[in-house]
Amino acid sequence: MTTSRSSGDILQPEQFELIAKALSDPRRVALLEAIASERSCACSNLRGQFPVSKATISHHIKELVRAGLVRAQRQGQYLHCDVRKDVLEAYTKALLRRVGR
Amino acid sequence: MTTSRSSGDILQPEQFELIAKALSDPRRVALLEAIASERSCACSNLRGQFPVSKATISHHIKELVRAGLVRAQRQGQYLHCDVRKDVLEAYTKALLRRVGR
DNA sequence: CCAATAGTTAGACGATTGTAAAACTGTTGT
DNA sequence: ACAACAGTTTTACAATCGTCTAACTATTGG
Secondary structure (H helix, E strand, O other): OOOOOOOOOOOOOOHHHHHHHHOOOOHHHHHHHHHHHOOOHHHHHHHHHHHHHHHHHHHHHHHHHOOOOOEEEEOOOEEEEEEHHHHHHHHHHHHHHHHHO | OOOOOOOOOOHOOOOOOOHHHHHOOOOHHHHHHHHHHOOOOOOHHHHOOOOOOOOHHHHHHHHHHHHHHHHEEEOOOOEEEEEEEHHHHHHHHHHHHOOOO
């Protein structure tokens, strides 16, 4: 698996790009939202909420993990996911710092 | 100020998607950054800063305008651009509201 | 009026992307 | 052990995207 930096850090340019790219697909943002709405969400839950195959969900989650927006840990046959809100906040801050004030 | 919106406004889902998509290309974010760094930026300035053709710059600016992230007004032969920071802030807030909090 | 400049539009092309089907690995319950 | 379940990987394909060249419009200066 790829690196997932610890919280509070300043985003590296590479991760900034990965996050922006990950957020560019509406379905992936909807997935993020669904993951965030539950506490420790299993992929099988997500499958019932979106009209996409399990392969597609697996792919999206992999991208979200790669961007550092989601943490996923195996527990038995289930994959439990949760959103790293600190990373998301770091992204918005970096974005505003780069473009805004 | 010239905008009628304040930073607390809620983005329509369509604009949310357009913004996320616009921010997904690193070059476009770099363009945004360059536009923001000057007071009122003409496209011809941008051309010197990036190794892309004028057609590509025109295309990117069109996308940024379409997303609402940039305001562009013609003044003679020049196109003056500036970043709508309120829209950018609205995006980050909407993102955090949807996923984080 | 002419030439130079600023930006737009159209068309094409290679690269990337979202998606699904199918085959696979790993886990749980009976 | 076996069947059902959860998720991954591979492969393939249509759609989208970033980029360029070339041709176009529109504006400015001599």
